[in-house]
Amino acid sequence: MENNYLNFKKINEEETELYIYGDIRKKSWIDEWIGTGKDKTDAYTLKDALTHVDTPRLTVRINSYGGSVSEGLAIYSLLSDFKGKLKTIVDGFACSAASVIFMAGEERIVPENGLLMIHNAWSYAEGDSNVMRKTAEDLEKITQPSVNIYVSKSNLSEEEIKEKMDKEEWITSQEAFEWGFSTSQNKKEEMQALEAEFVYNLVIKNKEMQKEIDNLKMNNTNVLNQADVEQILQSALQNAFDKITEQTIEEAINTRSKKETTGLIIKQQQIKNDSWRSFFNTKNQ
Numbered sequence: 001m002e003n004n005y006l007n008f009k010k011i012n013e014e015e016t017e018l019y020i021y022g023d024i025r026k027k028s029w030i031d032e033w034i035g036t037g038k039d040k041t042d043a044y045t046l047k048d049a050l051t052h053v054d055t056p057r058l059t060v061r062i063n064s065y066g067g068s069v070s071e072g073l074a075i076y077s078l079l080s081d082f083k084g085k086l087k088t089i090v091d092g093f094a095c096s097a098a099s100v101i102f103m104a105g106e107e108r109i110v111p112e113n114g115l116l117m118i119h120n121a122w123s124y125a126e127g128d129s130n131v132m133r134k135t136a137e138d139l140e141k142i143t144q145p146s147v148n149i150y151v152s153k154s155n156l157s158e159e160e161i162k163e164k165m166d167k168e169e170w171i172t173s174q175e176a177f178e179w180g181f182s183t184s185q186n187k188k189e190e191m192q193a194l195e196a197e198f199v200y201n202l203v204i205k206n207k208e209m210q211k212e213i214d215n216l217k218m219n220n221t222n223v224l225n226q227a228d229v230e231q232i233l234q235s236a237l238q239n240a241f242d243k244i245t246e247q248t249i250e251e252a253i254n255t256r257s258k259k260e261t262t263g264l265i266i267k268q269q270q271i272k273n274d275s276w277r278s279f280f281n282t283k284n285q
Contacts, residue, residue, distance in 0.1 A: 006041045008049055015057040018049075024067035024075065024097045040067075043074035056084040060105065066096025069121050069142055073097075076149065079104035089186075090114035100146050103153045103181070111186040115203060116171040118150065118164055155180035170203045 007019040025040045041064070060079060066072065079086060079101065088105030095117035102108060102116065110116060121142040125135040143165070150161045156179050164171075176182040 006045060006049070008053070010055065011059075012055075014055055015059060016053050016055045018058060018060045019063075019091075020060060020075075020098070020101065021063045021091075024064060024071050024101070026068060026071055041071075041075070043071050043078060046075055047078055050078060050082070053082075057087070058082055058084060059087045059089065060101070061089045061091045062094045062098050062102055063090070063092035064095065064098035065093060066098045066117075069097055069146070071097065072100045073145055075101050076104045090116065093117065099181075100149055103149050105183075107184065108153075108182045109184055109186045110171075110173045110176040110182040112173050114173055114176075116176055116181055117168065118146075118161075118171065119168040120165050121146070150181070153180065170207075172203075172207065 006021075009017045009019070011017055020041050023040050024042075026042045026044070058079075079088075085107075086105050087107040087109070088102045089109045090102060090111065091114070093115050094102040094110075095115075096119060099116045099118050121139050123135065123139060125132055147158060147161050147165065150156070151158050154161070156164075171179070171181060173182070173185055177185050
């Protein structure tokens with residue numbers, strides 16, 4: 001079976017490839033009724049599709065910002081039960097619930113330009129203080145299965161995993177390998193979309209800047225206070241953001257379609273203005 005974001009492809013008699021792209025979400029009855037939801041990967045559809053895999057090897061290629069915790073955990077369980085050899089590969093991003101799915105692989109690959117992102121479960125709540133307290137307690141319990149999966153497959157402790165999830169940690173290929181999220185590395189491959197390339201460059205630049213700031217803190221403890229350091233960091237990040245934006249859009253104008261270039265400009269403006277810029281992780285530094 002296939003749709004726009006969940007595709008099975010039989011490579012040969014030995015291997016099948018599964019592409020999990022788009023959101024990890026349960027399809028509603030409305031989706032089923034009017035034929036929408038092709039941008040969603042859900043556990044129910046995947047369960048039925050897996051019954052048709054008749055090869056001893058299954059490779060799961062992921063490019064997703066994540067989605068529902070319950071669907072992610074269910075897909076992780078379904079893939080973990082695969083009787084043959086299971087390999088997972090990040091084709092761009094494996095964020096949130098998609099990073100949990102990635103951990104199902106016996107062999108796990110984050111290429112040089114791939115990224116994982118792990119964070120705590122989150123939700124909305126409305127009500128009095130009792131409702132808010134219960135929501136917080138529920139979210140801690142909902143997050144714990146993902147913590148357990150990361151701990152079981154990586155070489156990090158539960159405390160280290162929770163610290164990174166609190167920070168909404170973006171994890172590079174090298175970090176994924178060093179921390180045990182991936183089992184091997186692979187060569188750099190072309191990004192699937194300009195948006196992914198744009199965010200990847202920002203995340204890498206942020207990590208480079210943060211290392212410089214950490215060194216600055218260590219070597220100038222008697223010269224700079226915390227406010228000075230934060231101001232330097234924010235200024236450096238803004239300069240990097242503007243430079244990467246200019247370079248990526250210039251490249252897009254020269255090599256990509258007008259539609260994709262316009263979409264990138266809109267996305268970079270959203271990153272600049274809305275809460276998604278939390279991927280810079282400056283709030284906990």
